Amino acid sequence: EPEVTQTPSHQVTQMGQEVILRCVPISNHLYFYWYRQILGQKVEFLVSFYNNEISEKSEIFDDQFSVERPDGSNFTLKIRSTKLEDSAMYFCASSGGPSVYGYTFGSGTRLTVV
Amino acid sequence: LAKTTQPISMDSYEGQEVNITCSHNNIATNDYITWYQQFPSQGPRFIIQGYKTKVTNEVASLFIPADRKSSTLSLPRVSLSDTAVYYCLVGRDDKIIFGKGTRLHILP
Numbered sequence: 001e002p003e004v005t006q007t008p009s010h011q012v013t014q015m016g017q018e019v020i021l022r023c024v025p026i027s028n029h030l031y032f033y034w035y036r037q038i039l040g041q042k043v044e045f046l047v048s049f050y051n052n053e054i055s056e057k058s059e060i061f062d063d064q065f066s067v068e069r070p071d072g073s074n075f076t077l078k079i080r081s082t083k084l085e086d087s088a089m090y091f092c093a094s095s096g097g098p099s100v101y102g103y104t105f106g107s108g109t110r111l112t113v114v
Numbered sequence: 115l116a117k118t119t120q121p122i123s124m125d126s127y128e129g130q131e132v133n134i135t136c137s138h139n140n141i142a143t144n145d146y147i148t149w150y151q152q153f154p155s156q157g158p159r160f161i162i163q164g165y166k167t168k169v170t171n172e173v174a175s176l177f178i179p180a181d182r183k184s185s186t187l188s189l190p191r192v193s194l195s196d197t198a199v200y201y202c203l204v205g206r207d208d209k210i211i212f213g214k215g216t217r218l219h220i221l222p
Contacts, residue, residue, distance in 0.1 A: 004157075033209065043158060043201075043212040056209060091157040093210075103150075103210060105157030 002026040006106035021077045021109045023092030032075045033093040082113045118202045123217040132189045136202030139183050147185045150201040
């Protein structure tokens with residue numbers, strides 16, 4: 001079964017540092033997403049990406065965040081100047097079409113900001 | 115996406131059938147009902163989707179009454195490994211908005 005792969009599985013960074021979370025979506029998928037889940041809380045939508053541009057973003061996704069699909073296979077989330085409250089699980093997802101059906105999520109990157 | 119209401123938590127025992135009901139009174143005509151499952155420290159996983167009546171796959175069944183204002187996810191003969199959070203989603207938009215889900219705890 002095709003998988004969405006995320007690296008690293010766990011990253012620890014110092015407050016104020018920049019981090020890049022990496023994702024390899026399923027190869028024939030066209031829609032890409034980032035979500036985050038703070039410990040004990042619900043999964044929150046950050047951003048959706050299609051045709052090499054952001055199609056929608058939440059209020060959480062401010063200027064601190066950016067996404068990129070640098071080479072046609074990777075999909076990255078960059079967090080500039082991390083804050084303690086950015087500590088969370090970050091999930092990448094991809095889908096073949098614009099529908100809630102058929103999202104495939106990765107196993108996540110646990111980001112710990114110290 | 116239509117607002118959904120589901121129990122915060124449920125307990126059941128191994129081997130039992132578990133039914134989780136979700137209310138979605140404001141479901142629109144073109145909305146689908148989709149359920150996702152999330153194990154601890156993992157990403158959500160699609161379980162099942164339906165529009166009306168009954169849908170069954172190898173994992174679960176989804177029962178939807180004629181008025182579509184609610185739906186019931188049925189897990190047959192649960193095991194300890196079915197302990198997870200189950201999310202009911204209603205809509206057809208291009209992004210998933212998760213609620214708090216139902217935390218299902220299976221006891222031995």
